[in-house]
Amino acid sequence: MPSTPEPSQPAATAHHYSVIVVGGGQAGLSMSYYLKQAGIDHLVIEKHTVTHTWRSQRWDAFCLVTPNWQCALPGYPYRGNDPHGFMKKDEIIDYLDGFIAMVDAPVLEHTEVRRVTPRPQGGYDVFTLQGQFSADQVVVASGGYHAPIVPRMAERLPAGIRQIQSSEYRNPQALPEGAVLVVGSGQSGAQIAEDLHLAGRQVILAVGEAPRCARFYRGRDVVDWLADMQYYDMPVSEHPLREGVRDNTNHYVTGRDGGRDIDLRRFATEGMELYGVLEDYRDGALHFSPNLAASLDDADQTYNRINAGIDKYIEKNGIEAPPASVYVPVWQPDAERTTLALGDAGIGAIIWCIGFRPDFSWLDVPAFNGRGYPGHVRGVTPHDGLYFLGLPWLHTWGSGRFSGIARDAGHLADLIGKRHAGYQRAA
Structure with missing residues (x-):
């Protein structure tokens, strides 16, 4: 350094x-x-x-x-x-x-x-x-x-499981053997889950309500399109959510290897285990909300909505660009899994990626x-x-x-x- x-x-x-x-x-x-x-x-x-x-x-x-x-x-x-x-x-x-x-x-x-x-x-x-x-x-x-956010339930988890916050994560090799539970799917959570997944670690991801966006669309980085559309010049006073936008979770995407989408559904087809929001730990089991399908659907709707806005901009301004497209899910959960027995999961580490206060x-x-x-x-x-x-x-x-x-x-x-x-x- x-x-x-x-x-x-x-x-x-x-x-x-x-x-x-x-x-x-x-x-x-x-x-x-x-x-x-x-x-x-x-x-x-x-x-x-x-x-x-x-x-x-x-x-x-x-x-x-x-x-x-x-x-x-x-x-x-x-x-x-x-x-x-x-x-x-x-x-x-x-x-x-x-x-x-x-x-x-x-x-x-x-x-x-x-x-x-x-x-x-x-x-x-x-x-x-x-x-x-x-x-x-x-x-x-x-x-x-x-102040890193770590829920009080963390105090009740077995001492043998290493717990860290996203700011403490460095690389997959620094974690103990076993599966890794990543809690949260905002920018840090999604990228850390990807980092672990690419390294061959078994990842269990508790998916939150973060939206996602495309990295590239119709021949350009989505950021370039949004800059041309003057989205980044919009003051909070003119945003549809007004000051409520300050509470929004950032869209997950990555610049890794030249930039690409982060598609949690594709990760699921490759062996990553996806659950809904982590709610509690009791009786030796982790308990999750039955909202995984809804969270994935909402993230994809945001993804497609941003791209649809770019489509309108391209059409309005007569810009030549590759054809429009709509994301179609590559995986759907068979059912909502709301419990995971900790003794059966083989979890060696938990990374809390649920933000800061x-x-x-x-x-x-x-x-x-x-x-x-x-x-x-x-x-x-x-x-x-x-x-x-x-x-x-x-x-x-x-x-x-x-x-x-x-x-x-x-x-x-x-x-x-x-x-x-x-x-x-x-x-």
């Missing part, structure tokens, strides 16, 4: 900054890029090291599920020779290392923010393990995936709804000088991705700059 360029380390005695950015991932570094351009003094505080998650929470065969041309961090677009390919883990890290070096952000690493509170006179106090700071404005750029408990500002999600409009909260950046669907589909972070960071930087100028005049 390439070494991370050493970011500048500001002195801990310089307590006040115009802006403090919490989080040193692609969002926090993008914010720093624009603040440096504007000449606004700031500090990025990172709990671990910059872009830590990309280095420590991805499996060995991980690759992007979006084409390389969508890697468009501010001032640092993809410059490789395979814009329609999918960068692998080491290539992603190389790309990020170049971005880190280019931005040269003022970063304080290995520093956990323990509390952020409003100051009576305006601005915010930021308490960390390295001391106390203050800022006129604060940007929360720590993402929305903090946000944890903003350190932010002592009443800015959250009943589900712990921050209230904001395009990252701007009702609280003066407090912003969020890098959350899924903060503004558009690309808000939490390499493709859309620049637009969001630039927008917030403009607002921060105007407020900063007001502070300067008042001083």
Whole structure:
């Protein structure tokens, strides 16, 4: 793995900054890029090291599920020779290392923010393990995936079964012998199940309600079609689901080996065992919901619906393209299997791939709804000088991705700059 360029380390005695950015991932570094351009003094505080998650929470065969041309961090677009390919883990890290070096952000690493509170006179106090700071404005750029979700039933499973969360998975060889139960079929679950399946491991997949999409359709990557259709420019305020889209599970697809569909039905014809949602463990057996057929059907309906939208776009614009098609299931479950005796299954490991919960408990500002999600409009909260950046669907589909972070960071930087100028005049 390439070494991370050493970011500048500001002195801990310089307590006040115009802006403090919490989080040193692609969002926090993008914010720093624009603040440096504007000449606004700031500090990025990172709990671990910059872009830590990309280095420590991805499996060995991980690759992007979006084409390389969508890697468009501010001032640092993809410059490789395979814009329609999918960068692998080491290539992603190389790309990020170049971005880190280019931005040269003022970063304080290995520093956990323990509390952020409003100051009576305006601005915010930021308490960390390295001391106390203050800022006129604060940007929360720590993402929305903090606490891995593992159900309490896991505590009752036999101690001899190794249990890990998706962020801990590395490769099939690192797991003990026996079948592997993968719980969840979102992007991580589906890709990890595929990784294990291709390695010849027996996989039991508890299928969730995640949708799927085609990798390629009518001669092009579906992402290319959707970009032309301006789907990625649609703000959350114009999406049919409005803010509800933020709760959606990502479509499963892969960029592996040049990109392809993930078809769980085909995996079933090759020996992968599919069940519905895992509900409980009791009396020595795993218990599943009888919803496997419905989940597979719903995923396929989404797949075909996206392709039908592309068909309409092609027809409306008179575009020459290969013929349209509709996915026809290659496998159907004979019946819903709702129990699996653990002693008969030979399961040696379980991988929990059911997502993460946000944890903003350190932010002592009443800015959250009943589900712990921050209230904001395009990252701007009702609280003066407090912003969020890098959350899924903060503004558009690309808000939490390499493709859309620049637009969001630039927008917030403009607002921060105007407020900063007001502070300067008042001083």
